[in-house]
Amino acid sequence: MARKPYAYAQLEGVAQEMRRANDMVFFYEYEKPVATSPTGEVLDLVKEFGPVRTSGRGWAIDETWLVGAAVGVAAAGSPALVRLPAMTTIFAIEYIYNQAGKLRSMTGGQASMPFVLWQGGGGRTKGSAGQHTEVGQEALYANLPGVKVVVPSNAYDAKGLLIAALRDPDPVVYFDYSEVKSGEQPDVPDEAYEVPLGKGVVRQTGKDLTLVAWAPATVDVKRALPELAKMGISVEFIDPRTLKPLDLDLLVTSVKKTRRLLVVEHGHYTNSFGSHVIAELVQVVPGIKARKIAFPDVPGPGAGGMMSWLRPDAPKIIDAAQRILRA
Amino acid sequence: MARKPYAYAQLEGVAQEMRRANDMVFFYEYEKPVATSPTGEVLDLVKEFGPVRTSGRGWAIDETWLVGAAVGVAAAGSPALVRLPAMTTIFAIEYIYNQAGKLRSMTGGQASMPFVLWQGGGGRTKGSAGQHTEVGQEALYANLPGVKVVVPSNAYDAKGLLIAALRDPDPVVYFDYSEVKSGEQPDVPDEAYEVPLGKGVVRQTGKDLTLVAWAPATVDVKRALPELAKMGISVEFIDPRTLKPLDLDLLVTSVKKTRRLLVVEHGHYTNSFGSHVIAELVQVVPGIKARKIAFPDVPGPGAGGMMSWLRPDAPKIIDAAQRILRA
């Protein structure tokens, strides 16, 4: 158990699974799987597993191929992981929709699909604009039948969910947002472990308000929580970690207690996954007050001033929490 | 004003716009734009507008090209319509996401995007299975910034929304589900007219329950309504027609009256657009009872028995309405 860099924790998990399943492949475009631990150990997956099981120097800029070939490997029976860079392209979604998610059903259960898409996510950061700032594609993938979606927000979950996803016989889309990688991180065990798919976690208990956020929005929520505590607002903060299947029981228990729900997210407002969280909860626990604040339905602009104004950040979360209590 | 076949009504609208805008293009894969009115008039768009503005005999099976080229036409300044067959492929979504929806914003307003994707939709019908039975992709497109989504459910709206979409300078995805084309249809004016984007319609007024459905689910709702009336349940049935931008005012007015909301849809349950409808309404009108019944998170199976059991059809709607009133 040690403090280790986020990237190292992730690759450690991948390496452990590749050792366990010696037919597992790991494809990527150009982000070579190399990381160094604080004690100087170098994890070099190309060196350890060779260019056939990895992508060696990198593969061509063709996300449809990378994903499609990995889906083919998985359909033939071996675990396949593919990492796409954080360019928020969705070239791959057609194949995941129409093949990865459906093959088991269409074949009457014959096809297994131990496939994981490790999707780098954009971030609501200044300077990149448009295509490079996208967050919230989990809303798209979660709607696809047969597809599971996980959204780790710290190094411990990042390793454990990656391992759980790799061991799962169904296709899993694993979102990897860079904003969650800095800041304080929990300890990460050296050995392989699973953070079970479909299990959320209560990050802070409270009784006035259930606050739900995942992936990059957790960064803003964490900034808001101390302020809210000072204001005497008792917040229960839940990170679902897996969006599909969603840990409804955990969420229901919380809102039954607090009767108030605030979802914060960086995805685009209309039909973002937060809408589904609200819809699920109000169906089970009618009468609660529920609200969502999210990035508007605009591509992220380049200028820093516009971007910070658009971000549902700590001050806006604090304001929303106060208002929902008053409402 | 005349009864005219659904397909004729649509092509009439397209032809009228192509006459108005003599630089408008209409691309398709193989469904040639030809239709006959009941009085025997033949509308043949290839003949009238020539193979350069249409696709002539048809274009190759390459949905990325069809959509991409049309987006290019629109970015350069001319209206462009592209019709994709009902195979529920989403090859095109990457370009719509990252180009059509974003170019105006990324260029600071320089790029216009008079682009319309006429997307044939699958249907929850027996015998096709998997990829050919998909419904509900509107959930995916609605989440994309800059993109509008319309879902006509009768011939009048089909023509009027198509014209409105073609006149709109923003990208619009127009869903064309075959299940809504049979059965009784309203009269369709001969002249060009718009059904304004963003305006829903109350199909039946009532006071006990607001029932929201669009596109194929309206077929089942229409079957259920007479039964519900017989049971003395007064249903207000709203067809939003446009999902993005959503006609929130119309919906709010209704649920403020009925305090009960039932959304019925053929899309896959998790994060279907119905979730967003519920989430929007409970935020504005807290305390209502809200429920959604939808096709489960499974690809449509081939066998007729399984398919009808999965379909949120009239008996299931009636049962749901009764229960929500009792709840």
Place this chain on the structure above:
Amino acid sequence: MSTQRIDRRTLIGIMGSAGASSVVFSSCGNANAGLTGARWEKSISLATSGPGGNRDWQPGDALKFLPPEKIPTSGKASDILAALTKEKLSLIYERMNASRKWENAMKDLFVAGKDGLYGSFHTYIGEEAIACGVMAALNDDDYIASTHRGHGHLIAKGGDLNKMAAEIFFKETGYNKGYGGSMHITDMAKGIMGMNGIVGASFYLAAGAAIRAQVRGTKQVGVAFFGDGAAASPYYFSAIRSCTNHKIPVIFVNENNFQYMGVPMASVVPTKYISEYTRGLDIPHHLVDGNDVAAVYAATKEAVEWARAGKGPSMIEGITYRWYDHSGFAGGRVGADGAMGLPYRSDEEVRQWMSRDPISRYKAWLLEKGLVTAAELGRIEAASQSAVDASINFARQSKDPDPAQGVHNTHAGGPVAATQFYNRSGIGAS
């Protein structure tokens, strides 16, 4: 090198008179080899008048691409096929027959309309030489990824007729337990990665399976079948380029039947042949008479050896023709062959192509070469018919799947929630 510009008919005439192999074009090796066939004794430079690029294509034009009436009984391809054992040659004949008779039987059932069959059905009839020629060159554990028009691929690889028929009837005993129907029949245990409803899906599935073989060092190959229409899929060039770069053992088998749905290949393909798309890639290309099982077999055998030797992919284009409409049976009749009266092609064209029936041609070749006797072939035909009849009985007598299975088999771990109902566990419990 001087360039020959001849149309395909003349070309085949020349070949026939020269006793040539039916493999009309094959290029391999470095880019400078150009279009000459470096690998086949009798290969001929690519005819300039292939079907593509003729924007003025008219119904009937497919007549220009008719193969000769007989499979050549001499030449390299013929010799290679003739080198197989009698058992193997008989098996090829058996599967060609089973494929034809099974689809014919299904056609009759659909057209007669008494069994209440539903769903789409894309017949492979007329194209059997490609599936059977390819499969004869594969091992049982090699992978294939099929298309929407894939019954013939399945049967050629040893698919179970009973389970196939039951799947057409959407019965629980079907290959896909009634979930799939015609367009998705799959037999993972036999390396059949399934038919597929998305045009172009086969490329990556076959490539992935082939990569897995590289990882496991098994020497298996992957075969991706695809139509002339599917060559336009953005996945196609991507897959073949990547397989070339990484020497992935995949064979791309194009079934060029001149049309996708009612659209002539000529109007959507700018090159004369599909195989020209990838001519710049340094891999073997084989352009063959797709109604000649010897030509297909010989080309595939070479491609398989190439792949197993670690040299990467090959591309095979077979020119063929489908006797029926794109899907379903418009223009077809019970007990009669071929669909007539279709608007986008001439009946004469259909009839002429039917006279180049790959099965009759193979039969004539076997008899002429004296490899199998007429009596033995007759026994094979009868046995195939019985197996087909039995498969229909099996299908009829099987049970429909339980409707509630609808929420099963999407995930490995159990059913998903039955969200079509108001009442279901986990929701609305309050």
Place this chain on the structure above:
Amino acid sequence: MSTQRIDRRTLIGIMGSAGASSVVFSSCGNANAGLTGARWEKSISLATSGPGGNRDWQPGDALKFLPPEKIPTSGKASDILAALTKEKLSLIYERMNASRKWENAMKDLFVAGKDGLYGSFHTYIGEEAIACGVMAALNDDDYIASTHRGHGHLIAKGGDLNKMAAEIFFKETGYNKGYGGSMHITDMAKGIMGMNGIVGASFYLAAGAAIRAQVRGTKQVGVAFFGDGAAASPYYFSAIRSCTNHKIPVIFVNENNFQYMGVPMASVVPTKYISEYTRGLDIPHHLVDGNDVAAVYAATKEAVEWARAGKGPSMIEGITYRWYDHSGFAGGRVGADGAMGLPYRSDEEVRQWMSRDPISRYKAWLLEKGLVTAAELGRIEAASQSAVDASINFARQSKDPDPAQGVHNTHAGGPVAATQFYNRSGIGAS
């Protein structure tokens, strides 16, 4: 025809000594023309040792593809360029200089760090001959679709340095009002459809604009720029195949700089050159020295004539090199040229390529041919520098956009809801 197998250096040597055009390869016409250059007097069959397919590529190997130190002053390309007016030749020089100096100035600002600049910045420095050669052959109303590395394309097509600089500063006076930044600069009024953050986006944008020109009968052409890496985009083959089939007037200009990010082109491209991907399509292919503005101009001129004549697309591949890192300025210094110490290439390689600077080569050519005097060139250089300096002042003095503009300019009709706030109109009013 006999095949010459020579590496590119030898080839260029031969060409130089033969006084050849810098256009080293051009093929056009029917498929059988193979790789011989049917259209250029001095064309030479494709060298077999292009950069692609060398899986054992090592840093430094790009030295093997160095062009000669001087642009040939004789030969077809040289003659074609020399036929331009002095004004036009001066304008090319002016824009090459403006492009270089403007990016150099931005580099210095980023590296110095005093202006608080942020965001990505992909320099075009070293590749200017391609943008300026292409643009010299276009009319003002032709369309171009650019890449992430497109400042040079904009400046070559007459982009406004002030608005460009202001956009780098994310000011409201910028081309994109601060929404876009470096990677999205666009000038629709000048036919510049914009830089783009998605690799491969240019193909369809240029094609769509060209289709629009066909519809309107304007004879405009569309140019799609793309890198060696972008040739792997599934959009690439799709676009060029479709343009070929429908004779759409697009010119596909590949800027082959041997690498995408840190990945050598050699390891991801199975062919020797990018232009081989589409060799099977019956369109003109021009493989040129991308640091030779004459070669690029001559090839583009031919391609433009071809397109305007209704014959469809052409493909141009220019071999070039970027002096800086993929994005940003690792290894770069204020006031010094080139990025040194990058892990994936050798400094020697960078230095040698810098010695083939396209601007100095063009200057030498102009002087040697006596087309423009040294004094005139000096005035142009000084004027370019002033314009660049002025653009930075303009940017510094401009205002930031109002943050609340964030919800504007996504739709034509007005802002979208500010959903990041709890309180907003239309929601939660109760």
